[in-house]
Amino acid sequence: MTEMTGYLRPDGKVGVRNHVLVLATVSCVNGVIQRISREVPEAVCVPHAFGCGRGGPRDLQILFRILSGMVYHPNVGAVVLIGLGCEVSNTKNLSPLIKDCGKPLEILNVQECGSLKTAQKGAEAAHRLLTAVKTQPRVPISWDQLLVAMECGGSDAMSGVTANPAMGAVSDWIVEKGGTVIFGENTEMIGTDHVLARRAKDEQVAERIVQMVNRADKLAHDIMGNMAGLVISPGNMDGGMSTIAEKSMGCIFKGGSTTINQVVDYGDPPTERGLILQDGPGYDGDSMAGLAASGAQVMFFSTGRGTPAGFPILPVIKVASNSRIYETMKDDMDVNAGTLGEGKSREEIREEMIDLLTRVVNGQKTKAEVNGMDVFTFMTVHPPF
Amino acid sequence: MNDNVLMIHSRDNVAVALRNLAPGEEAKGKGVAGFKVFNEIPASHKIALRDLGPGEEIVKYGEVVAVTTREIKRGEWVHTHNLESKRWKK
Numbered sequence: 451m452t453e454m455t456g457y458l459r460p461d462g463k464v465g466v467r468n469h470v471l472v473l474a475t476v477s478c479v480n481g482v483i484q485r486i487s488r489e490v491p492e493a494v495c496v497p498h499a500f501g502c503g504r505g506g507p508r509d510l511q512i513l514f515r516i517l518s519g520m521v522y523h524p525n526v527g528a529v530v531l532i533g534l535g536c537e538v539s540n541t542k543n544l545s546p547l548i549k550d551c552g553k554p555l556e557i558l559n560v561q562e563c564g565s566l567k568t569a570q571k572g573a574e575a576a577h578r579l580l581t582a583v584k585t586q587p588r589v590p591i592s593w594d595q596l597l598v599a600m601e602c603g604g605s606d607a608m609s610g611v612t613a614n615p616a617m618g619a620v621s622d623w624i625v626e627k628g629g630t631v632i633f634g635e636n637t638e639m640i641g642t643d644h645v646l647a648r649r650a651k652d653e654q655v656a657e658r659i660v661q662m663v664n665r666a667d668k669l670a671h672d673i674m675g676n677m678a679g680l681v682i683s684p685g686n687m688d689g690g691m692s693t694i695a696e697k698s699m700g701c702i703f704k705g706g707s708t709t710i711n712q713v714v715d716y717g718d719p720p721t722e723r724g725l726i727l728q729d730g731p732g733y734d735g736d737s738m739a740g741l742a743a744s745g746a747q748v749m750f751f752s753t754g755r756g757t758p759a760g761f762p763i764l765p766v767i768k769v770a771s772n773s774r775i776y777e778t779m780k781d782d783m784d785v786n787a788g789t790l791g792e793g794k795s796r797e798e799i800r801e802e803m804i805d806l807l808t809r810v811v812n813g814q815k816t817k818a819e820v821n822g823m824d825v826f827t828f829m830t831v832h833p834p835f
Numbered sequence: 836m837n838d839n840v841l842m843i844h845s846r847d848n849v850a851v852a853l854r855n856l857a858p859g860e861e862a863k864g865k866g867v868a869g870f871k872v873f874n875e876i877p878a879s880h881k882i883a884l885r886d887l888g889p890g891e892e893i894v895k896y897g898e899v900v901a902v903t904t905r906e907i908k909r910g911e912w913v914h915t916h917n918l919e920s921k922r923w924k925k
Contacts, residue, residue, distance in 0.1 A: 607879035611851045615843055615896075641922070645898050690851070690880035692913070693920040696900035703843075703896050791841040791853045795865065 454811045455588035456595070456747075457527060460552030464595045465524035466747045466811045468586060469494045469763050470579045472530045472572060473520055475544060476501025476537035479560050482569045483532060489573035492580055493530070496520070496762045496826050502537040503834035513539050515717040516828045518547040519743025521555070525763045527583035528554040530575045532568060535561030554579055588813075594628035594723065596811070599746035599764075600704040601633065603734030606754025606771055607689025610700015613752035613771035613787040619800040620750065620807070621706030625724050631705060632720060632746055634728030634737050636666040638701040640681060641694035646702065646727070651711045658713040662729045704752060716829055717743035731829050734759060738766075739828040748810060750803070758782040759825045760818025765810045768817055769803070782817050840864040840882055844897035849881040849913050851895075856882065862910060873910035881913040893918055 456464040472495040474483045480497035487495035500513060517539055521529050529551070533541035541557045548555065556575040560568045600617050602609055621631040639646060643663035650656035671678040682694045691697045705725055712722040716730040717740045730740040734751075738761045741749065749764050751757075754771035756779045770776035773788035784806060790799055810816055818824075840850040840862050850867055856876040862868070867884060876882050881895065887907040892899045901918040911917075 611841060611843065611879065641920075642898075687915060690877065690914065692881070692915050692918055693901045695898075695920065695922070696895060699896040699898055699900055707897075791838050791864070793838070 452805075452808050452812070454591050454593075454808055456591040456811065457524070457586055458589050459524050461522075463524040463745065464589075464591045464747070465526070466596075466765065466813075467525040467763065468527040468583045469525055470528045470530070470576055470583060471496065471520060471523075471526045471763060472532065472576055473517065474498055474501070475517065475531060475533040475539050475541060478502070478534045478537065479532050479565070479568070482560060482565050482572065485565075485569035486530070486532075486572045486576060489569070490576040490580070493576040494526075494762050494824075496824070498826050500828065500830070501534075501539045504538070504830060504832060505835070506832050508831045510538070512716060512829055512831075514544065514547055516739055516743045517544060519717055519745075520763065521548045522551050522745075523742060523763055524745065525747055526553065527586060528579035529556070530572050530579065531555065531557045532572055533557065533559045535559050554582060591811075592628070593624060596624070596748070597630045597632060597720070597744070597746045598624055598807070599632050599738075599741035599744075599749040601734060601737060601741065601749055601766075602635070602638075602701060602704060602752040603737075603759065604753040604755040604757035605701075606775075607686075607691065608771040608788065609752050609754040610691075610697070610703060611771070612790040613754065613769045614700055614704035616785075616787045616790060616796060616799045616803060617704040617750050617752055617769060618706040619796050620803050621704065621725065622708055623800060623804060625706065625708045628723065630720060630723045630726060632714075632726040632728055632741055632744060633702075633705045634716070634730035634740055635701065635732040636662050636729055637670060637681065637732035638698055639663045640667045640670065640698055642698040642702055645699070646710060649707070649710050651709050651722075655710060655713060659710065659727065662713060662727070704750075714744060716740040719745045733829075735825050735827040736829040738764075739826060748807065750807075752787070756782070758818065758821065758823040760816065760821075760823040762824040762826050765816045766818045767803075767806065767810060781821065782823070784817050838864045840867050842866050842884065843895060846894055846897040848884050848887065848894045850884055852876045852878050852880050852882055854878045870910050873908050874912050876912045883907045883909050883911045883913050885909050892921070
């Protein structure tokens with residue numbers, strides 16, 4: 451097996467990338483982030499739609515957890531934080547949460563010098579930090595230092611037949627090597643809570659699983675009313691799925707079949723190893739941010755209809771569920787799981803995926819990284835006011 | 836290369852059609868052989884790997900995903916017309 455390397459962080463975690471992150475604290479400064487991005491294309495610039503206008507305790511918790519999670523993320527070597535001044539998640543409010551991140555951190559506020567000067571100073575800081583992080587060497591790392599996320603989106607009828615079982619085989623392999631695997635999407639667990647609970651490490655984890663799935667089920671009914679049945683839609687049925695349990699099995703199978711050691715809240719880092727569930731939403735964009743904030747360094751993402759979505763600071767490995775979409779979207783897809791059933795065994799495709807994962811950990815860019823298909827959005831409970 | 840069905844888990848009693856299947860053709864996949872397709876089965880739909888009695892559990896992914904509502908023959912199409920959810924009855 452090829453040796454793996456990564457970047458050792460002061461908190462003991464390891465990164466598989468050494469990004470300079472230029473992060474907005476609020477949507478009002480997105481133009482500044484975009485200017486910096488044009489000046490310093492090598493920096494990972496993240497504008498977004500959040501940071502103010504929401505006030506409930508749960509939304510505040512998520513906002514601060516995701517933004518600080520981005521700063522703390524082990525794939526990030528240095529940070530330029532661009533604030534406005536009067537927003538909810540302003541740099542003053544964020545500071546106590548990120549001051550111990552142990553990495554170079556430069557903070558600028560638009561209300562102190564205007565947008566153009568902030569962009570100029572931000573670009574200079576990003577250049578400076580890029581030079582600084584390039585001197586940091588890669589060191590040998592092992593599987594037990596990796597948290598690998600499993601995600602699915604833009605699924606088709608074959609996602610649960612080829613791509614997710616292939617990812618499940620990878621999940622089992624990683625767990626056996628001492629690594630950690632995490633997946634979320636609680637809406638896509640509806641109907642399989644008993645299966646997941648049976649695999650829980652203990653009573654408490656089992657109870658937490660049932661609670662999480664029941665809440666997702668109730669939420670679907672509260673929001674969609676009589677349409678909640680569309681969680682399994684006519685389209686799903688046309689694709690051959692007959693029950694919600696069958697559909698959800700196809701989804702949870704991407705996490706493999708090992709013991710579930712912990713359920714973490716949306717964006718919370720796990721404290722256990724092995725297989726972890728995240729209590730997060732089914733929408734893939736929101737889910738990715740939660741998994742990243744939990745500290746996942748790399749992600750597998752299955753798709754059958756075909757989505758190019760990646761995530762700013764994570765290498766996202768795209769797994770096509772069928773050969774047609776693999777060919778159609780070849781520039782976006784990293785693995786063709788459609789070859790399963792076209793002569794390739796699950797063991798062969800698992801080996802291929804682990805080999806690719808190893809190379810991606812060691813620095814090989816995924817298609818989404820090469821193409822810059824970054825998506826950054828996260829869950830909110832209430833609408834803005 | 837000539838597989839036309841895929842069995843996901845070794846405990847399963849159904850497999851998934853990899854393309855549209857016609858009655859009379861041989862069902863072939865890893866761990867699947869020796870019987871013919873009974874009726875038309877659309878791609879990505881389920882095919883019974885053995886005879887199933889009424890009320891019998893349908894196992895896919897190694898887990899119970901539904902129960903049959905009537906007898907299903909080996910090679911037959913398995914879908915909403917001959918099964919129901921175990922927890923949410925029709």
